[in-house]
Amino acid sequence: MKIWSPTELSSQETDFNYSDTREQMDGSVGPMRVLVTGGSGLVGRAIERVVKKEGEEREGEEWIFLSSKEANLMSAEETRAAFEKHRPTHVIHLAAMVGGLFRNMRQNLDFWRNNVFINDNVLQAAHEFGVVKVVSCLSTCIFPDKTTYPIDETMIHNGPPHESNFGYAFAKRMIDVQNRAYFQQYGLRYTAVIPTNVFGPHDNFNIEDGHVLPGLIHKTYLAKSETHVTFWEDLEPHLSSVHMVNLFHVFVCIIEEGKPLQVWGSGRALRQFIYSLDLARLFLWVLREYDEVEPIILSVGEEDELTVKDAVDAVVEAFGFEGEVIYDTSKSDGQIKKTANNAKLRKYLPDFKFTPFKQAVKETCDWFAANYDTARK
Template sequence: MEYPGGHTGAVKVLVTGGSGLVGKAIQHVVKEDGQGREEEEWIFLSSKDANLMNMEETRAVFQKHKPTHVIHLAAMVGGLFKNMRVNLDFWRNNVFINDNVLQAAHEVGAVKVVSCLSTCIFPDKTTYPIDETMIHNGPPHQSNFGYSYAKRMIDVHNRACFQQYGHCYTAVIPTNVFGPHDNFSVEDGHVLPGLIHKTYLAQKEGKPLVVWGSGTPRRQFIYSLDLARLFLWVLREYNEVDPIILSVGEEEEVSIKEAAEAVVKSLDFQGEVLYDTSKSDGQFKKTASNIKLLRYLPNLTFTPFTQALKDTCDWFVANYDTARK
């Protein structure tokens, strides 16, 4: 079978950040859902295998495995409030990680790298819906500019790699990802897993659920298992250097208040729900277009939000002792 980049024969896929939310979802889809292929060998790296902020360690792990294909998920990540505290750390650490991974992939002759960006990279002041052509059209939101600019630089790196070496290195831009194996930290996690953990604790302690912010910002959420299946499609079929947004449709956007209500229902929380409007809302919306994706996959369907959320809440409750939080 021929893969993008003209590669034929055995395929060795190295996944950085393999123990995180998306990495675990790809593992599940490849191994448990049987969507891996006979000619593919999959290697999932975690931070225990190498410190990707260090070039020598990155180079060593790439030389050890010599991948033909790379899915690059590793990053320093966090929710709104962590980003606001340490923008410099987000910038420096992610720039180091991304440069080291892409350079090490080049050095071992990897024919395809698929990196993971985020919709927060788009300009703060823009028209909606945002699409793939708009990434560099203005500054990102000030709350997480360090992370956003570091992620934007992957697109710059990919284009330069194509121009200089003809490499098919590309990137996907998912909207807000959630699912099993997320980081459910109340303080530093993303909005949905943070809400799930908060609601669980409020239920357990018999206290009100306090949602940070007004609840009005709107987000598109994509279930990690749906995203994992799309990652496999990008790895095997998508042959552009230009990035592609992986998202549910604009009509699937929900407010934080609606998301909180859905979590309350999924966990059968009976207490009071309060909104702490002294806390920042962050970016009001980041509505993304999935038209490009649907041009490639016109019959694509996603797991319904309420079902995916219920599955995630059930996983969190069942795995509370070992879940990241």
């Protein structure tokens, strides 16, 4: 099977007219019914907030946020039933089996099979039900492990991905293959975005199986909480005998005895982080304006790449954690870097403003603390 290069793809002759077919499939150039798969996840909830609460919903748009409780997209039958029920004209495809580094290392086969099932079912149902446009969500882990930096959209298929999560990476990479095939065979402009490390409210904050930043947020929250518990439990016996002038000294001593924050890896790995609300706003632009089959990287610039240690420092600052931070170098760093070039995005949106990293981390930490009992963890 040939995989079209971006140049070949754009030059392919076809009788397909995108604008005419959009009008034909919609019945008019009017209402747009958008189905968001994975609608209850990190990015889905961010899109819902931007659309519903920040006033980005346009006249004539109807938004449907589909959760896994409503349809198991690994089932072709349930996927078709969901499309039959909602009859979308457009789809934002976010649904996926996801997990952090160590879960991926343990379950590469599961990540491959489940994501291939989900992606094939969604894209084929979209085709069968006449969906005009699908925007799927990929990941920078799809890029080759051995490559030159920065990576860009033309380099996806230049070699195998990092071995730690090859199952997930290849499954996500195949969406690009399917999009190109749907265009070649049917003229459909299904496309995909490639965000870097996404974080924000409604993330999965599971320490064992979550991604790096939400896992750090949960660990730091617990370390901070354990320190406070230690403080009050150890302080109580002193209350009758310690004068107020010595109270601060007791506090400092007990803080120093609190449990340290343990971080897996050396902290040297480099990552580009994108706030989920920024990504949501960019998704709306891609859905409404971006007209290429070739995917587009959605990321902050190379100059905003951070080490994991930088991320740890931001989380520690956001929570006001004053305990010790220990890096467990016996744990893997994963891919040491995957620097992405956002030049294509900047060509289209040169003035887009990303939320400053520390501000986004602070907002996420505040949300997690306020919603600890119900947050995914």
